[in-house]
Amino acid sequence: MTASQIIFLLVAIVTLGSALMVVASRNLVHAALWLVSTLFGVAIIYALLNAGFLAVVQVVVYIGAIATLFIFAVMLTRRDQLEGGVQLNSGWWLGALIAVLTFGGLFGMFQSWSGFSKTATDIPSGFDAVGQLGSALTSPVGFVLPFEVASVLLLAALVGAVYIAFNRK
Amino acid sequence: MNFWNDPLKIAADWLVSILTGWGMPAVAAGVLVAFLGTLLFISLLMVLDIFLVWLERKVVARFQDRLGPNRVGPFGLIQPFADIIKLMIKEDTTPAGADRVVYNIAPMLSMMSVLILWAIVPLAPVIFGVDLNVGLLYIVAAGAISTLSIIMAGWSSNNKFATIGAFRQVAVMVSFEIPMVAMLLIPTIFARTMGMNGIVQAQNIWYVILSPLGALIFLIAAIAELGRAPFDMAEGESELVSGYNIEYSGMKFGMFYAGELLHALTFGGFLAILFFGGYRFFGLEKVSPFLAVIILLGKALIGYWVIMWVKYTMMRIRIDHMLAFNWKFLTPLSFVLLMVTALMNALLRETSGWLYPISMFLSNVLVAWIALEIARSHSRRERAKVTGVKAVEVAPH
Amino acid sequence: MIPLSWYLILSAALFCIGLFGVLARKNAIIILLGVELMLNAVNVNLVAFWRYGDISLMAGQVFAIIVFAVAAAEVAVGLALVISVYRRRNTIIANEIDLLKW
Numbered sequence: 001m002t003a004s005q006i007i008f009l010l011v012a013i014v015t016l017g018s019a020l021m022v023v024a025s026r027n028l029v030h031a032a033l034w035l036v037s038t039l040f041g042v043a044i045i046y047a048l049l050n051a052g053f054l055a056v057v058q059v060v061v062y063i064g065a066i067a068t069l070f071i072f073a074v075m076l077t078r079r080d081q082l083e084g085g086v087q088l089n090s091g092w093w094l095g096a097l098i099a100v101l102t103f104g105g106l107f108g109m110f111q112s113w114s115g116f117s118k119t120a121t122d123i124p125s126g127f128d129a130v131g132q133l134g135s136a137l138t139s140p141v142g143f144v145l146p147f148e149v150a151s152v153l154l155l156a157a158l159v160g161a162v163y164i165a166f167n168r169k
Numbered sequence: 170m171n172f173w174n175d176p177l178k179i180a181a182d183w184l185v186s187i188l189t190g191w192g193m194p195a196v197a198a199g200v201l202v203a204f205l206g207t208l209l210f211i212s213l214l215m216v217l218d219i220f221l222v223w224l225e226r227k228v229v230a231r232f233q234d235r236l237g238p239n240r241v242g243p244f245g246l247i248q249p250f251a252d253i254i255k256l257m258i259k260e261d262t263t264p265a266g267a268d269r270v271v272y273n274i275a276p277m278l279s280m281m282s283v284l285i286l287w288a289i290v291p292l293a294p295v296i297f298g299v300d301l302n303v304g305l306l307y308i309v310a311a312g313a314i315s316t317l318s319i320i321m322a323g324w325s326s327n328n329k330f331a332t333i334g335a336f337r338q339v340a341v342m343v344s345f346e347i348p349m350v351a352m353l354l355i356p357t358i359f360a361r362t363m364g365m366n367g368i369v370q371a372q373n374i375w376y377v378i379l380s381p382l383g384a385l386i387f388l389i390a391a392i393a394e395l396g397r398a399p400f401d402m403a404e405g406e407s408e409l410v411s412g413y414n415i416e417y418s419g420m421k422f423g424m425f426y427a428g429e430l431l432h433a434l435t436f437g438g439f440l441a442i443l444f445f446g447g448y449r450f451f452g453l454e455k456v457s458p459f460l461a462v463i464i465l466l467g468k469a470l471i472g473y474w475v476i477m478w479v480k481y482t483m484m485r486i487r488i489d490h491m492l493a494f495n496w497k498f499l500t501p502l503s504f505v506l507l508m509v510t511a512l513m514n515a516l517l518r519e520t521s522g523w524l525y526p527i528s529m530f531l532s533n534v535l536v537a538w539i540a541l542e543i544a545r546s547h548s549r550r551e552r553a554k555v556t557g558v559k560a561v562e563v564a565p566h
Numbered sequence: 567m568i569p570l571s572w573y574l575i576l577s578a579a580l581f582c583i584g585l586f587g588v589l590a591r592k593n594a595i596i597i598l599l600g601v602e603l604m605l606n607a608v609n610v611n612l613v614a615f616w617r618y619g620d621i622s623l624m625a626g627q628v629f630a631i632i633v634f635a636v637a638a639a640e641v642a643v644g645l646a647l648v649i650s651v652y653r654r655r656n657t658i659i660a661n662e663i664d665l666l667k668w
């Protein structure tokens with residue numbers, strides 16, 4: 001077993017464990033903090049996949065913005081959190097069943113696929129992934145249109161969020 | 170290549186050769202040496218931090234026309250050690266109803282978010298932790314972790330002052346992050362790289378000359394990010410007692426405090442690296458890496474001094490004024506500046522000589538002047554609104 | 567080297583945990599957290615396929631970035647809705663928000 005495999009296994013255990021805690025914990029702030037731990041694990045997975053830019057963006061966007069927003073929302077709706085009581089739906093076992101079946105189905109599908117246990121080729125020296133990503137995002141033959149659509153989407157979300165949450169006196 | 174020119178590599182090679190000589194596999198020896206180096210670096214930073222406590226107290230005393238610590242040791246230099254001993258032997262309290270685990274993790278995260286910043290600081294051409302090609306984004310990512318630590322401390326203390334302090338501080342940090350990111354892009358445009366070492370190497374002309382307004386906005390956003398006066402909403406002694414760290418005592422409080430001081434020095438260092446040439450100073454850095462480290466630390470301390478100067482001279486700004494200042498003035502201004510800089514850069518990239526720096530400088534001055542004119546006319550209107558209000562007539566008795 | 571299968575299994579497990587959170591929990595905020603987990607699982611898959619496929623095709627990373635943008639937009643609007651519902655109806659339990667179920 002190589003060093004990168006050991007790192008992967010450790011990170012995967014932490015990621016999945018904290019993901020379980022996200023859906024299992026009763027305290028909403030704890031759930032949000034476990035989400036932070038999960039997201040951090042995913043950032044390390046990106047780093048293992050040689051996508052350093054995405055790892056840093058994951059920390060900036062998810063931990064810096066999304067997790068903070070979640071904690072804010074939990075604090076603003078605090079009464080339900082102190083209430084306790086049953087946290088699960090009456091049909092929660094159905095949800096669990098569907099989740100397990102989905103995992104089983106995905107796993108079965110993977111197993112029948114030939115490229116399942118493929119290993120990665122080495123990255124050629126001098127390959128600039130960040131530069132390539134930047135030019136792909138801004139070149140007309142690349143992905144400039146989806147990129148622009150994403151920014152319009154963000155603008156729409158901004159306006160929508162302000163409009164919905166605005167307190168009309 | 171001798172020790173004088175590349176000390177880190179020589180020392181690391183020497184240690185690895187000793188360890189492998191003892192029969193250790195080469196990979197394990199490399200990992201161990203890297204670990205030891207990190208440990209040594211962090212210890213040096215903590216020692217520097219102790220010195221910063223003394224410096225901060227001495228400087229604030231001078232600003233307030235006092236002498237500062239001068240009883241323990243020469244010039245009071247031993248004072249911070251006395252402080253640390255006091256913090257260590259203080260009772261370690263946890264408030265009732267606090268969320269114990271989160272409460273204890275928060276000070277560690279706060280310190281960590283500062284220490285990890287030093288991984289990318291190029292102290293000299295050959296002395297740096299790692300030369301990330303996304304170094305500038307890494308600064309923002311570390312800022313995200315420090316935001317998280319503050320919100321954790323404020324929430325877990327089970328104290329309304331702490332929660333309000335954390336709320337305010339997070340609102341400030343999240344909103345001032347935007348002009349900061351925009352200003353981080355300006356050195357990127359000039360140097361065409363996001364790696365810190367590349368930015369320093371590309372600064373044949375200090376970027377503060379190419380973009381003085383950018384350096385100023387970066388300084389303002391950095392002070393807000395640090396949560397120091399005039400943006401110290403989180404602490405606000407007079408209204409929130411001590412803000413998010415009110416319930417902390419002993420060394421846990423000490424970690425917040427030391428983290429804040431080191432954070433301020435770190436941002437002084439980033440100001441130096443991004444806009445004031447980093448370790449470069451008229452070719453002196455080529456003489457020896459040791460000299461380069463001294464130059465960078467000197468520049469960082471000057472930046473730190475400016476941050477202290479602002480802190481002890483300005484009064485606290487009200488939270489709504491501060492957010493309005495950011496969203497209505499600083500953010501639009503930084504976006505306009507970013508666009509102007511990018512346009513000018515695209516137009517004049519190929520020109521040689523003094524045309525490029527001079528036109529960059531003039532465009533900055535122009536943008537600053539227009540922004541100030543707009544702000545001035547706005548404030549004139551506001552003032553007219555206030556003075557225009559007639560005094561309410563009181564009914565005669 | 568790590569085989570591709572490890573990443574795929576990790577992402578499938580993460581996706582299913584998120585799915586369970588969305589289906590089984592009552593609280594609207596936890597449902598949104600579950601959606602975040604699912605989006606992250608998708609991203610792990612996309613980046614893994616980029617790394618194990620032709621590395622010069624950046625589609626995997628570009629898609630991941632667009633997923634980031636969509637996730638941020640989704641959270642902003644979703645939490646705004648949650649807060650707005652909480653203001654009007656004083657609850658964020660998904661079962662109790664049933665005005666349209668008459």
